[in-house]
Amino acid sequence: MAVLDGQTLAKKIRANIKDEIKKFVDMGKRPPGLAVVLVGEDPASQLYVSMKEKACKQVGMYSKKVLLPQDISESELLDNIHDLNEDPNIDGILVQLPLPRGLNEHVINENIKTDKDVDGFSPVNFGKLHLGISGFEPCTPKGIIRLLKEYGIKIEGKNAVVVGRSNIVGKPIAALLLRENATVTICHSKTENLKDYTLRADILVSAVGKAHIIKSDMIKEGAVVVDAGTTKVEGKLYGDCDYENMLAKASWITPVPGGVGPMTIAMLLENTMEAYKKHVFENINSK
């Protein structure tokens, strides 16, 4: 068994981004800017937003945190998005998910300008992903593929099983694995006999968010296990996979914490850099 160390890779990516930003700022350019919109006071979302802010600061990016009340109306939220769309110092906009009940995330994401949609959740970027056209790719799935490639893990021709069909991880990681020529199966809450599928996985990606839902007897010997689900139970963080008991069986495995999570934030910074370069050097701005 060997560990897919997302923490170390993310640190390396962030260091490269920091150097790149310094070079641009030394040339007299403005720094890249990321706006993070948080609606309500969900503690997990507050943590992720503060991690994103800290990461921006560490690499020299301008970050704008927009905190909005739980009971905000859709039209008020959209007014904020439209202001950020027009802000010349902002290259990337993201709305932290999940949104409070009553707000439709699809309507909100649809209103983020395509060239600032660094989460890749707008219909245009999400559609491009499935068409295999270049656009912003959702951060967690992009980070998973980067991690697998960094460790030289072959994806082509492999049986990849994704557990979970969320828009944030499940669906987009399935599309990216397919693009890498894996044979992809998506399992979800209505899948019967989940173990029959997981046992066949050369690469297993779990993105459910239920502590230790994947046990060691559900993976095959030598499987590559990617754990993209995290849950806090009484203040302790758990992954979807029973890491300790899988160590002897998996060929590669991501830890929680320190696996997929840090890659999500590194990819967010990378997507923001991509948006920045288009805005500053190519003058590309969508309507």
Ligand SMILES: Nc1nc2c(c(=O)[nH]1)N[C@@H](CN(C=O)c1ccc(C(=O)N[C@@H](CCC(=O)O)C(=O)O)cc1)CN2
């Ligand atoms: N608009 C978005 N909302 C959400 C996304 C997203 O990509 N865009 N993903 C998740 C949350 N998320 C980022 O937003 C995220 C989750 C976890 C981590 C992370 O680094 N986790 C650490 C552990 C942190 C802890 O102590 O809890 C780790 O795994 O090492 C980063 C980002 C849902 N919403």
